[in-house]
Amino acid sequence: MRDILFIIYLSLSPILAGSVSAASDLDSLERIVASLPAASKLEKLDELASDKGTGLDYKYYADRLLEEAERQKNDTYKGNALFQIVRYYYSRNIDSMYLFMRKAEPIFLNDKRYDDLFRMKAWYIYALSNNGETDSVISAVESLKALSAKLDFPAGIDMANQALADFYFTTGLIKEGIALYEDVLRAMEERDAPLAKRFTIVRHLLNKDINETKRLFYLEKLEGYIADCEEKGIEMLDVDNPLYYVKYLYHRSYALLGIDKKDLSMTSKHLAQAEKLVKDNNIRNEDYTIANIRLFYYQIAKDYDRGTTLADDLIDYCLKRGRVVGALVIMKNKASLCYDVGRGMEAAKTYREYIAMKDSVTNAKFYKDLADLRTRHDIDKLELANKKMELEAAHSRTKLLVMGGGLSLLLLLCCFLGYISYSRHKYGLQLEKARDKAEEADRLKSAFLANMNHEIRTPLNAIVGFSQVLVDEEDKETRQEFADIIQNNNELLQRLIGDVLDLSKIESNTISFIYREQDIPSLMKEIYNVILLRMPDGVELVLDDCEELKMETDRNRLTQILTNLLTNAIKHTRKGFIRFGYRKVDSSVEFFVQDSGEGIPEDKIKMIFSRFVQLDDWSKGVGLGLAICRGLVEQMKGKIWVTSRLGEGSVFYVALPLIHDNTHKTG
Known part of the structure; x- marks a missing residue:
């Protein structure tokens, strides 16, 4: 059963829906x-x-x-x-x-939109659990329950308990999580909560590794929900749960139960119903799930021909989409199917392919472990040699003491005095270095505070000044102009504070990174749509052709880097173009942002990525964007550089690894 659930879990990864591909359609919608x-x-x-x-x-x-x-x-x-x-x-x-x-x-x-409020807060608890912030989960759950009691909103307690159950599953407390889900369902039934909410709990329970008796019990509940809806003519439990999906889940769960019991009649009956519901209602992402269940059906039915054909199709499907783990599970089941029907040679061939693929997946980990063992062995040898040398030295010292006597004592005394003299000299040098560092830190702190004082006071003075004159101004257009100035300075102040916090996290090495496989063309299109709204008149934004590319990276941090570079280009480009894109170079991806702006003087290129560096006194912003880019890129194990000619424009480059190395610290 656990293998079946694992395969179904793999099938539920999101498949991108169709998007508005033509720019003219998007413009028409706008x-x-x-x-x-x-x-x-x-x-x-x-x-x-x-x-x-x-x-x-x-x-x-x-x-x-x-x-x-x-x-x-x-x-x-x-x-x-x-x-x-x-x-x-x-x-x-x-x-x-x-x-x-x-x-x-x-x-x-x-x-009084309590349902939306508690859903958001429950999501936040899920996010804390997924991010590994376990210390914050329990307090957040208790806070949510207290708010539910204060507002007299019992559904809020259910949501808090669901979030806590999810936390239990994440930390391996499976029985406790199932028990908590069952308590939530009983509470919902006692107050006659909407069917959609009860269906959600039953669905979660059926997806867990519960025993046959409980599965039958919850399947009977689902059957009762379906009958109740049909009797009342209800087609939609809520926006996300149409009745046909409830029926589909019912038949799918029964088919899985039939596979566990090796009951061909039960499996065939309910699998056919589930397949019909998927086809008739075009239920997204479920074709692959049903195909996996059908493969298990062929396995217990010993239907070799259709089983191996379907297994080959599923393996090909998984490999094309990079789902190597799913392909391995299906290959193992195919080999088992071949063996069950007496096709030993084909089973052996499939097992060899399975082992070869599994070895290729685990090869890197194996060699890493081997390298660690070798390193440990070398360290042990060095420690042993060191101990041996220490013993020999001790033996020699003993002989010298016996033979030399007073001479050895005198020599030892001289060495001791020399050591004290050297230590005092070394300590003095350390004090001098510490003093220099303290003075430099004090100077940097003073310079930073002076810069911050100036940068914060500039928008604050504008906000305070125009807020005062806004009250006395009667002309509507002038009032709107003052309000726009206040808003612009407010955004500048918020951006300054946000940049300072980001830079502080980077320099203290406390910023976190979440690496996942990303579709780079869709990310670049998303950034293009956002930046396009900020473009000044007379400047064209160009996105280079994007080749199909997947890379493991932190989507938010990569977006922040490219957005900062594009924003910097906008500040220094009055006419012409801003172009950006990427290309794959060996095992890395090289992004670029090119502009036809004023360019960078040669004497400032080396310091352009430092804090509070601006090309002139009239530049907008506070000079932290490029410093943040450099800090993020370095922590992501990449490189950032710039080429520029004064008066002709600049090109900023960012090179990041195509595949994230899990051995690196991610914050």
Whole structure:
């Protein structure tokens, strides 16, 4: 059963939905949104931001919705936008997720949107658990339960317990997690919670390794939910759970139970029903799951021909998508199937292929372990030789003491006096170096504080000054102009503080990185869409052709690096173009950002990546962006450099490893 669940888990990895590939379609959609009246514009943006299977960049539209809702002072849609942004950052950046969750909380409390509020807070607990911040999970759960009691919202306690159960599963406390899920289900039934919420709990329980009796018990509950819905004519339990999906899960779970029991009749009956539901309703991501269950059915039915054909198809499918672990499991099952039907030679051949592939997967780990053992062996040999030398030296000293007597004592005394003299001299040098370092640190601290004082006071003075005159100004256009100045300086101040915090994390080596396989063309397109909105008149933004490329990297940190470089190019380009892209070079990926701007003087190229460095006194920003880029790139084991000619433009390069080395510290 665990192998079956493991294969099903592999099949559930997201498959990218279709996206708006033509720029003209996106432009057309933008024109439609722009032409709508204020209220309809909010509705359309809310629809686009909800990501209801459209394949659009819902984060982009959630940002647009937030901006429009703030402009129209509409808290309902503002809350909707913040909810989608929190959902976006849930699996990407826990700090950003927390920031936007705090912004949304007062809106949801005021509008009594408790369900959305508690869902966000439960996501945050899941994120803490996934990030390994175990110390914070229990306190967050207790805080969520206390808030639920304060608001008299019992569903909140259920959500908190679900998050705690997920934490139990993450830490290996499987029985405790299952027991907590069962408690949640009983609490929901006692207060007659909506079927959709109960279905979610039953689905989680059926996906866990529970015994046959419990599985039958929960399958009977599912059957009761289905019958209740059909009797009342309910087609949708909620937006995310149509009735046909509940039926599909019911038949799929029964088919898995039939495989465990080796009951061909039960498996065939329910597998056929599940396949029909997937086909009739076009249930995404489930074809592969059903195919895996069908393979197990062929195995227990000893149907060699169809079983091996399907296994070959599934292996080919996994290898094309880089799912090597899934391919290994299927190859092992294929070999078992061949052996069961008496085809020993083919079983042996499949096992050899399985072993060869498994060896290739584990080869790197094996050689690393071997190298570690050799290193340990060499260290042990050195330690042994060192001990032997120490014993020989001790024996020689004893002989010298016996033979030399007073001479040895005198020599020892001279050595001791020399050692004391040398130690005092060395200590004096250390004190002198420490004094120099302290003076340099004090100078740097003073320079940093002076810079920070100047940079913080500049936007603060503008905010305070224009806030005072804004009250007395009667002309509406002038008031709007003052308000825009205040807003721009507020954003500058926020960016300064954010950059200082990022730089502090980098220099203290406390910044965290989450490495996953990323689709680079889609990431570059996302950055292009965001930067395009910031481009000044007379400057063209160009994204080079993007070859298909997957690399292991931290999506958020790579986006931050490229966005900082593009923002820097915008500040120094008045006309012409800004072009960016990438190319694969051996085992690394080389990104570039080129502009036709003012260029960098030769005497400033070496110091351009230092803190608070600006080309002139009129440049916008505070000079921390490139320093942050350098710090992030170095911690990601990459390189960053620049080439430039004054008056002709600059090209910034960033080279990062194609595959992340797990032995490196990730923060």
